[in-house]
Amino acid sequence: MKLARFFLTGIFFGIVLTKAEAVSWYRIYEMFHFQSFHMFGIIGMALFTGVVGLQIIKRYKIKDYKGFPIHVIEKERGFWRYIIGGTLFGLGWALVGSCPGPIFILLGTGTYAIAVVLIGALLGTYIYGLLKDKLPH
């Protein structure tokens, strides 16, 4: 089964984010109030691991599991889309305390009200699709 490894990766990710409490509204609130090191430590450590890992992959030209060279996608250049889009997401993140991954994880923890956030997020994505060509990027 080709998709099994992705399912297992997802389970692992869901357990880690829940046990790290990165899915918790309270943790996001205290992060934006600089009242705890917890979230900054998590993001910092994830970044440290990511930077070192990607440097090793690039330096030693490590192949992916199929034997193809690993190609890390570069982000498109731009400024406005990143600063405006980022700010809008930040407002939502601090309001309901969840980013897109945790929305799905929280459904699993039985936080049913998050379904409304999910519907809003799907609508928001859809609205972006409609307005895309009229927005500065």
Added chain:
Amino acid sequence: MEYIYGTWHWAISGFLIGLTMLVLTYFGKSFGMSSNLRTMCSMAGAGKFSDFFKMDWREQKWSLVVVLGAFVGGFIAFYFLSDGSGVVINQDTITQLTSLGIDAPNGKLMPDAIFSVETLQSPKGFAILLVGGLLIGFGTRYAGGCTSGHAISGLSNLQLPSLVAVIGFFIGGLAMAHFILPILYKTT
């Protein structure tokens, strides 16, 4: 066993999140959660209304499977790997929240004042959840990524656009936490 059932240490948690990103990279994929929202819109037929959703969503099936796994992972962690001792936050934070009429965690992940079924049934409670979702959906697609795509994978690959996006996340988050939340939850 408290190492498993209690709050996981930030260093272990952060390392394992970074590892998730590297594992997906090794699988020849990229780490990003918000793109699934676009895939779901596309599956629901949004391609009829905008070219942005004209895509072969089957190519993204792997990512939907990651999300399905994350849902199951949340279930396992919450019901089988927790003893209710988690979410121990600063006493100052609790005092501040109480003044806004928001309940203390006492082991809960989410405050009842925002996520309980009763709150959901009030017009204000429903509107806050929906608007939060709209901002998340619109903002992440506009910025081309969320915490996983920009703050973790983008910054790990030393991408300047991701740094700009993360600065945006904090501008929005700080404005919400310090100025807008106190207005929305002002106790009269």
